[in-house]
Amino acid sequence: MNKAILEFHNVTIGRSSDPLFDKLNFSVFKEEVTGIWLPRAGGKSTLFSVIVGLKKPLQGKITRSYRTVGFVPQNVTVYRELTVEENLRFIGSLHGIDSVKLQANIESLLEQCHLVELKKVLADDLLSAKGKFLQLACALIYGPDLLVFDDATQGMTEEDCQRFWNIITTYRSENRNSGNKKKATVLFLSHDEEEIMKSTRAISIHRHKQEVSP
Numbered sequence: 500m501n502k503a504i505l506e507f508h509n510v511t512i513g514r515s516s517d518p519l520f521d522k523l524n525f526s527v528f529k530e531e532v533t534g535i536w537l538p539r540a541g542g543k544s545t546l547f548s549v550i551v552g553l554k555k556p557l558q559g560k561i562t563r564s565y566r567t568v569g570f571v572p573q574n575v576t577v578y579r580e581l582t583v584e585e586n587l588r589f590i591g592s593l594h595g596i597d598s599v600k601l602q603a604n605i606e607s608l609l610e611q612c613h614l615v616e617l618k619k620v621l622a623d624d625l626l627s628a629k630g631k632f633l634q635l636a637c638a639l640i641y642g643p644d645l646l647v648f649d650d651a652t653q654g655m656t657e658e659d660c661q662r663f664w665n666i667i668t669t670y671r672s673e674n675r676n677s678g679n680k681k682k683a684t685v686l687f688l689s690h691d692e693e694e695i696m697k698s699t700r701a702i703s704i705h706r707h708k709q710e711v712s713p
Contacts, residue, residue, distance in 0.1 A: 501529040503564065504645060504684050505550070510559030512542065512549055518557060519545055525702050527645075530682040534698030538705065539690050544573060546704075547649040547688050565684070567594075569638030570647040575630035579623035583614050583633055586622055587640050594641035601640075608636040611666050628659045635663065639670055646670075648687045652694060664697060 505527040513519035519542035527533045537543040548554040549561070551570045577586050587608060591601040609615045612632040617625065622633060631651060638646060646667065652660045671682040687698060695701050 501531065503527065503562070504529045505565070505686070506562040508560040508562070510549070510561060511557045512545060512554075513557065515557055520704070522559065523704070525704075527684060527686050528700070529684050531700055532685040532687070532698045533700045533702065534695035535686065535688045535702045535704060536692060536695045537688065537690065537703075541690075541705065543688050543690065544649055547572065547647065550686065550688075551647050565644040567641060567643040568645045568647060569641070569643035571631065571634045571638050571649065571651040573649045573651070573653060575622075575627070575634050577622045577630065577633050577637060579621065582619050582621055583625070583636075584609070584618040586633060586637055590637045591640045596641060604640055608639055611669060612636040613662065628655050631655065631663070632659075632666075635666060639666075643683065645684045645686065648685070648689075650689045650691070650694075651687075653689075653691070660694075 503526040507523045507525050510523040511518050511521050512523070525535075535546070537546070545554065547570075549556055551568055552563075578589065581589060584605060587605045588601065591604060596604065609618055612635060614629070614632060614636065617629060622630065625633060635651070652663050655663065667685060671685070685698075687694065689695055
């Protein structure tokens, strides 16, 4: 088994008087696609925020053994006043990518994420699904080691959902063929059991129990 890239050790999340999760223990391993299923109103987005570091747990220890993380939340959070292309250029520049490599990354992701014809369109004018594809492109622009998704395909058509997963699969393969010499790690949180079944390892989390399947 590969080395763990993310580990939760007795992590408690929520309010101390009524925690959403009490003493969570799970690991995400390098180069794997891990799916976490939670019931509706089960604290999925709160867990997502803790995983990517936007919120802190009440108790416990989280061990992170990766350099960079890219994430796609359930609701699109790109810069709506910028165009599709400007969003990618801005995010890439924040991560210090040199101009030549950044331009190549932008052109590649516009193609992969089916956004070429929309590159001059304001993000605020994109339809919901296209906004998710832009969010994915922004997450991939700087080549993260770990990708985390919060029900990212919710509301998509079956065709768009398949396209979304194809992009992730392509990125993982290309990442391995680059200087990184390894596949990117993926963590997908969802209420949808069918989406979780696309993972290589599934974790089911309820408020009072966890189940892990290989």
